[in-house]
Amino acid sequence: MSSAITETPMQRERAKTIYEKSKPGRRAAVLPGAGVPEHPLEELIPANLLRDEPPRLPEIAEPEIVRHYNRLSRRNFDLDSGFYPLGSCTMKHNPRLNERVAALPGHARLHPAQDPKRAQGALELMWLLQQSLGEICGLPHVSLQPSAGSHGELAGLLLTRAYHADRGEQRTKVLAPDTSHGTNPASVTMAGYEVVKVATNARGGVEMADLRAKVNDEVACLMLTNPNTLGLFDENIAEIAALIHEVGGTLYYDGANLNAVMGHSRPGDMGFDIVHVNLHKSFSQPHGGGGPGAGPIAVSDRIEPYLPRPQVVRRESDNGGGPSFDLDFDRPKSIGRLRGFQGNFGVFVRSYAYILSLGADGLAEASETAVLNANYLKARLGEGRAGERLPIAFERHCMHEFVLSGKPMKKQLGLATLDLAKRLLDFGFHPPTVYFPLLVDEALMVEPTETETKESLDAFADAIEQILSEAEADPEVARQAPYTTPVRRLDEVRATRRPVVRQPLGD
Amino acid sequence: MSSAITETPMQRERAKTIYEKSKPGRRAAVLPGAGVPEHPLEELIPANLLRDEPPRLPEIAEPEIVRHYNRLSRRNFDLDSGFYPLGSCTMKHNPRLNERVAALPGHARLHPAQDPKRAQGALELMWLLQQSLGEICGLPHVSLQPSAGSHGELAGLLLTRAYHADRGEQRTKVLAPDTSHGTNPASVTMAGYEVVKVATNARGGVEMADLRAKVNDEVACLMLTNPNTLGLFDENIAEIAALIHEVGGTLYYDGANLNAVMGHSRPGDMGFDIVHVNLHKSFSQPHGGGGPGAGPIAVSDRIEPYLPRPQVVRRESDNGGGPSFDLDFDRPKSIGRLRGFQGNFGVFVRSYAYILSLGADGLAEASETAVLNANYLKARLGEGRAGERLPIAFERHCMHEFVLSGKPMKKQLGLATLDLAKRLLDFGFHPPTVYFPLLVDEALMVEPTETETKESLDAFADAIEQILSEAEADPEVARQAPYTTPVRRLDEVRATRRPVVRQPLGD
Amino acid sequence: MTRYTSATVDDRAEMLEAIGVDSAAELFEQIPEPLRLGRPLALPDGLSESEVFDRLAALAARNADAEEQVCFVGAGMYDHYVPAIVDAITQRSEFLTPYTPYQPEISQGGLQVMFEFQTAMSELTGLPVSNAGLYEGPSSVASAGYLAMGATKRRRFVVSRGVHPHSRETLATYSKGYGAEIVEVGLEGGLTDAAALAAAVDGETAAVILQSPNFLGSVEDVEALGAAAKEHGALLVVATDPMTLGILKPPGECGADIALGEGQPLGNRLDYGGPSFGFFCATEEQIRRMPGRIAGETEDVDGRRGFVLALQTREQHIRREKATNNICTAQALNALAAMVHLAWLGRQGFRELGELLAQRTAYARERLAAVNGVELLHEAPVMREFAVRLEAPVAAVLDRCAERGIAAGYPLGHEYPEHSDGLLVAITERRSREQIDDLAEALGAAIAAERTGERVGAA
């Protein structure tokens, strides 16, 4: 009778948008009455500035709204469903405690323009988070304003520009390794600089010869992440820093990989001037399917004067009372605002709760376990079929993540990295990051994080082994995969060629 | 390639308990240090009263606990997943607003032994709920203490006993129709009475002749629900009440079906002395997979002196101030406590929020729509194959629910009501209540509730039609169903013959 | 149309047509006219969601909860910290909104939780069989009495005065129904009077009912006290605080036939007294007399492991008047909360928490005993709660402490007139040393002020 399943229940249930479930006259919200003497709208606002028809929002009662979104939610794979080794994204556990404290009314219903006198708890929390991040990064001055990593990158480049401008210098180039994340070059362009790519050496680090050739006084900044996107620590970092500093450039640290080194090594001690930290990676802010996050920056003394405005400061009281906290707008050299108000405060609460929970040892232990898990999984994938078909790109101990190459698999089995990724979906795993970094053919970037069990790592390695052996028998199985997901492979080309980006609606 | 699904992903994932995911040394909780001078445990508590080995609870870190229970949750069908026409259970929408207000610290962290002076908000809320339920039931005196419907039934019978005892009477029998819910007779026995079944007439009401024959001064009480479990309103209720009252018995109203008559008709006005209300049915408390609920009782003046202790009372202030609220323990004729403290307060908050949200009109409209939905679905199921194979047990307009008989279906197609129910699972519906009331062969008891859309009712009727036509072609399909549920039909006999009710554990 | 219903004007028209009536009112005509209400309910109009929220927030603000007053009140319910994952999991629609799992194929989540919960409670109590939970503590004691009557065909209970007053009163209420007699045995030095107990038990005794730690916080020697029950073939019923079972010998190892209690300390918030749950464990012998739901392991037609409601032949929906109990809707969600809390504590954490409670209780007891005007009510060994005697009116002292933001404890006078000067003080992992010191200080100050007859509020 199991002929009775040709589709899973979710596949059988075709996608239907909430607009398609709408019916005129239905509603969920009941609003309070105005409770005041009312005037015809036209007397309040000129008729020509009023709209004729209200927007065609769905008309639907609360029970069906809840069902719609609950059902949609089940069409997502999430971190709480299983292993999510998405390289460079640090998919670590999101503690629910953090959600609880962020939801306290004193945080959640605090207006951002509340007078600092009456927001002392929030300002102290921000100040404490600044201090903590400064200590972790080894750079004393922190601004929490940037909304994500790429925002932090832009901030760092604007700081670099302001720093040089203040010295009457005009620099045009920013160096970045060919392994760098896409946001790095994109930020460089937005900041009005030109990107110069630096090659990678045989050990996966910066090619020093190439770097030397490209370092000159037109160079405003070098952007690096260390460990880099190959998960490898660049041993030449001190020398690299010296080179850049000699020509008066700044050294920018892309903190996306900070999870590898918390409590073990600090960007500031490596010679970096500016660091961004992805609170939604190393500091457990949930990813939310694409945000929110936050990208605080920590900087050295020479960069400090240019930090965004306002800055959260602690003032010792003159009259012997306790210290107080304030927003300092009086920063003449500041690059100014990067956004409204004080930043993604709700994210700060979660990440500060995380830091309080783990403490000094806990953070170091987290990084150590992240590195241990990565190296163990790397070892497991060095065995058997994976070892042969998916060799490691650079054979060294890795830090918190590592990169495999699917090149032999493609050559020998005709299986692309994408096929392997899609087949993994049928096994209930989120695939690693694929085709990044660009440097590695058919790249698979694997980051297990510290919060995974050895059992999960073993199960993942076993699944890869099984997929490869299945492919030796019949590569079509993987090429057609996935089979059991809510939908199967989707036509992405069409979505870009003839984009349909909203629901067409009648009246 | 869809050969690749013979099992759904959930079926493939075999059940594993949290104990089977445990590994010695793992943990989620980190506790605060004692922070006080410590003594060897044996100095505090005699060694012979201490346990040698801690209980073998799971050892597992937080991320895997969350994954385990999230995954388990997806193995449940729930009200927010789809239509749940479980007769007699009133599966109406559970507003999330109610969860929010119940979680306010002033409710959630209030100790039940807090001095009433310092729990005025909670006592006022309880008093307001008592007033509301009294008005809805048409009986002025309310005790919120019972923890569920069956608890309310027991309370009602103990009140009856106390009432008669106070008159020096000793009665032994309680009448209940053969359509009554199982808790009715069970409560009767627990209360030390003997049940006497009363027959049902051709219109689905109490068979008056049989009732007259059985009414005498040994009868302590008649337990009814009106509309009854057939979803039919007993038009003879006034005469029935008179009969019982003539012999000095009490009339008990099982309020499980109150959702049919809120704001339209009141048990008190029908002549009932005692009513229980299932707050987890008509008043939107979520069912929680089997509770919590609450079963407040409303009673007439003559029963009032015997209500459980303590009672929430409102006291007008002597010194011109506002009223205050208190717990009254000084009730000499009270039957006493039915449980600890003041009852399921968290449930009271949710149900009071629901009453505030709907208000007088909203409650009446809810019942009206519940009755409308039921009659519409009944009409839809009166057509086509259903009309033929699953006839209505009593052909009348119903109230909020109705009962079909699967007898012809069984005879003609060899399909039992159970088979139909199991096949409905593959269509994504929760089946109706089956094989209850006992009076109806192969009974299917359908209660759509007011919060369902016409579209859902239509889809359900269509599914029944489809299953019946499928069965005409091949009854095996339904007999073997379900196919797509996380597990398929389970061996319930074995679970009772050789019960395994806990996980065996090694050390 | 309310925000929770969907029938539009058009829907109604179509539906009425299909039904064959002109108006919904017609459907209500089966209700005899005189019995129709014929007027709106005398209740306020409905409110918007934000208005309802504000209304209830205003009521909540008039309660002195444990966030506002440091809570040393216990008496069966305790201010433990409920970990955030408990809310996250219990608030998932899939656990929050289903009915009792009558359709096991689509209820494996809830059924497996029950099975895991039964295993945990069985581990805690040291008894092989657990149900999936009852309403709460005191009514579970009454259900144990009902079971004991069925098992022994006897009608007398011998009950220690150390059993929670609410449990004793609830047992009495039920006993009037099912017709049982109760003999109470007093306390000596905070413990059940062993001699009096032995004397009270006889061949007519259905059950001996004890509590340990008892209401005064004393750890009873259940094994010794239980001997009398064994001797006369009565069941030994032991009520206990589950949070103490990380370190206290489980009732099952002390000869208990039934172990039960209030489950609130496990993962359930105070909620002014409920909802929580009662746990109920027993020997194999009693399995077919158990009250409440019990999940059992089995297999599906394809051999997959699965869970179902087992032994339903005990229950009201099958056995009706012959059921072992009348309970139907119980407290499944609260049992889930307990299971998540226990998994979070884990084997090590659960023991550590027991030790933490024992140590802090010892500290608090010493600290308070040293306060001028406070002395211990008894010297018996205690766990997590203890009783003291105050040399000033208890109510007045409590008011003074409340003014300082401390709920100092539970006054014994109401339920133990012999201890009208008694105060019961409870400890959880949330009560820090600093808070305990503050309590000592506040009690001392309050008693002193009462002696000097200082006005309340003057402090």
Next chain:
Amino acid sequence: MTRYTSATVDDRAEMLEAIGVDSAAELFEQIPEPLRLGRPLALPDGLSESEVFDRLAALAARNADAEEQVCFVGAGMYDHYVPAIVDAITQRSEFLTPYTPYQPEISQGGLQVMFEFQTAMSELTGLPVSNAGLYEGPSSVASAGYLAMGATKRRRFVVSRGVHPHSRETLATYSKGYGAEIVEVGLEGGLTDAAALAAAVDGETAAVILQSPNFLGSVEDVEALGAAAKEHGALLVVATDPMTLGILKPPGECGADIALGEGQPLGNRLDYGGPSFGFFCATEEQIRRMPGRIAGETEDVDGRRGFVLALQTREQHIRREKATNNICTAQALNALAAMVHLAWLGRQGFRELGELLAQRTAYARERLAAVNGVELLHEAPVMREFAVRLEAPVAAVLDRCAERGIAAGYPLGHEYPEHSDGLLVAITERRSREQIDDLAEALGAAIAAERTGERVGAA
């Protein structure tokens, strides 16, 4: 081992063995010795969950939030009621914890939400194309500037002084980077000076940037002002408050090429300023220059409808230095909250809410204007927010109102020195008539007290 990691001593041993090292420390030897920290971080030790909760609750208690003070502060973020279902849905693991939907087959939930959200924002703004959201309001204005430069190959922005000061400052910050010049046009009687605007726009102008309702709450005649932009081939960029679009003519019908704004009023709590989201809509013409994620509809190999990230060739992970923007992680969860809120409000509710805001704003404006010492800053038509002038030092008046539990508004002086006596007052559906009357009373009393030089706190 923390509560979040699982590697036991045995696990570690097995893992190290498989790796072929003796200790985890060895793995860190790739870090040159001098760069290893070699000491613990100077941070406190970890705390238990209950301690962390108590610590943060204590900090939160030192903020005067909108539950403690009736909030008339707006300036871009508003104290709207966030319906309970928004939290219930956004807190589901399945929405809360996934990454950006790079694997569409297992991300249909999130992708469909984006598609529904884009549809809603397109409906609100009257423009055909919406992205899935940006960081927040002001940085969205800066991103619009970047788009305009790319579209027009020009480098000058003409910006109304009615645009939120944070937006103007953020635009200036970005402009230093991508090299653009900003010309500001002043306000006359609360509205953008039309003549000055027309004069400022020329063939070098990349974009004209307006806000309506503007920062002072005035509803601008966007169509009229925008003519200058059209004339010179500049893009018309309009910032707006989404909550006003139930009744105000949508920017798309006023000739806007881009409509954007702060999304917080839709389903997002105040959170002291974030996280919220920025919405960004445009004409078809700009679709391939849009910043941020865009979900698109497509089909799977079996013909099932599905959704994917469309037009990724705009984005940094594909185009790198040629990307239309550098944004990667955005605010997906906040956009979901907005979508749920909008579905909850629905077509009727959304319009009714707009009307409610207009009516209460009118009432509040009249009411305050009648207060002795308060006058209107301007007479222009307003929506949900308006500005007044106080005949007493604004800061002092705010302090006095705060003492009475009212956050009376946003002082204009800091950002509009020309209005150092100005106060901006915001209205939401949570601000009842009673609260508005209290505000009027409090303002009157505060101003009077200031005049008579009464001490603060004396009241």
